[in-house]
Amino acid sequence: MSRLINRSDLAFLTEHPFLPRRLPHRGLDPGHNGCVSVTDRYAPSPTAQLHLGNLRTALAGWLLTRRSGGRWLMRVEDLDEARVRAAEGVAEQQLEDLRGLGLDWDGDVVWQSQRLEAYATAVAALSGRTYECFCTRREIAEASSAPHDDGHRPYPGTCARLSSAEAARRREDRPAAIRVRAEGAAFTVTDLQLGEVTGLVDDFVLVRGDGAYSYNLAVTVDDLAQGVTQVTRGADLLSSSPRQAWLATQLGGTPPRYAHVGLVTNPDGARLAKRDGSVTLADLAERRWDSRRVLSALTASLGLGPQETTTAALEAMPEDGLPPAGGAFWLGAVWDDTEGVLRGQ
Numbered sequence: 574m575s576r577l578i579n580r581s582d583l584a585f586l587t588e589h590p591f592l593p594r595r596l597p598h599r600g601l602d603p604g605h606n607g608c609v610s611v612t613d614r615y616a617p618s619p620t621a622q623l624h625l626g627n628l629r630t631a632l633a634g635w636l637l638t639r640r641s642g643g644r645w646l647m648r649v650e651d652l653d654e655a656r657v658r659a660a661e662g663v664a665e666q667q668l669e670d671l672r673g674l675g676l677d678w679d680g681d682v683v684w685q686s687q688r689l690e691a692y693a694t695a696v697a698a699l700s701g702r703t704y705e706c707f708c709t710r711r712e713i714a715e716a717s718s719a720p721h722d723d724g725h726r727p728y729p730g731t732c733a734r735l736s737s738a739e740a741a742r743r744r745e746d747r748p749a750a751i752r753v754r755a756e757g758a759a760f761t762v763t764d765l766q767l768g769e770v771t772g773l774v775d776d777f778v779l780v781r782g783d784g785a786y787s788y789n790l791a792v793t794v795d796d797l798a799q800g801v802t803q804v805t806r807g808a809d810l811l812s813s814s815p816r817q818a819w820l821a822t823q824l825g826g827t828p829p830r831y832a833h834v835g836l837v838t839n840p841d842g843a844r845l846a847k848r849d850g851s852v853t854l855a856d857l858a859e860r861r862w863d864s865r866r867v868l869s870a871l872t873a874s875l876g877l878g879p880q881e882t883t884t885a886a887l888e889a890m891p892e893d894g895l896p897p898a899g900g901a902f903w904l905g906a907v908w909d910d911t912e913g914v915l916r917g918q
């Protein structure tokens with residue numbers, strides 16, 4: 574049964590952080606030794622240090638992938654030039670943190686900033702199905718419904734039928750964004766925990782008014798190019814999955830399956846953030862939390878018990894995936910032990 578995404582889906586993910594009982598095998602090619610051939614990726618944005626929530630998602634993806642003998646790729650999503658420039662050295666530190674936890678990846682790191690030609694090619698391929706949009710943020714906010722959980726505002730189609738004369742006039746005022754014509758499509762994705770999830774696809778942006786390629790476009794193009802069959806990522810991105818999966822089909826590809834991982838929260842139930850205290854590996858190291866201790870906390874939060882190495886964590890994995898973690902997210906299990914650390918004082 575398909576159904577529409579709503580907020581209660583995300584609440585469910587937060588309370589019961591992903592953890593499928595079984596790895597569904599349909600739609601994937603068997604590998605040479607009978608194993609399912611999975612290719613997953615981790616794709617950090619190098620604008621801030623990874624915090625425990627990010628690291629937990631990375632670990633979950635690595636475990637799910639390695640457990641099935643699959644490939645785990647690394648992609649740095651550095652398209653937001655200004656924010657990346659303001660965070661010099663962060664990308665390298667993120668990779669170092671992942672390595673430090675024992676999360677190794679296959680092949681070279683892919684940098685989105687070096688893939689602009691591929692994005693341009695994809696936009697050109699879609700050119701019969703795109704249109705220019707001159708709306709300001711405010712105009713869209715006023716004309717559309719409430720934003721989704723990932724902050725995306727469904728576009729109401731204001732510019733979908735502008736005459737060429739009107740478009741020419743508007744172009745003098747401000748540069749156009751390029752939107753894809755989705756014709757009100759609904760698209761269903763498969764999530765390892767949630768099963769089939771259906772979302773409406775709006776006429777979302779492919780190229781922003783400032784010329785930058787959108788997150789939705791770049792992610793979809795890269796996942797297709799890298800042969801990604803499984804996307805493990807934070808539950809905050811669930812509502813963008815039908816959009817990206819739909820775009821994959823428009824580009825002639827097969828969408829991946831998803832594993833949306835529950836977000837780590839602070840005690841108030843809000844998503845973990847820097848202001849919650851010592852939440853990065855560097856912060857924790859100052860408090861004598863070495864990588865083994867961090868890894869133990871993270872594996873415990875995934876229902877695998879405290880494991881000090883990724884090898885031990887892999888061995889603790891049940892045959893059919895990760896066990897249900899249950900309980901209230903990661904901090905529910907280890908909060909008592911870490912409260913002082915996470916609070917920063």
Ligand SMILES: [Zn+2]
Nearest residue numbers: 706707708732
């Ligand atoms: Zn518009």
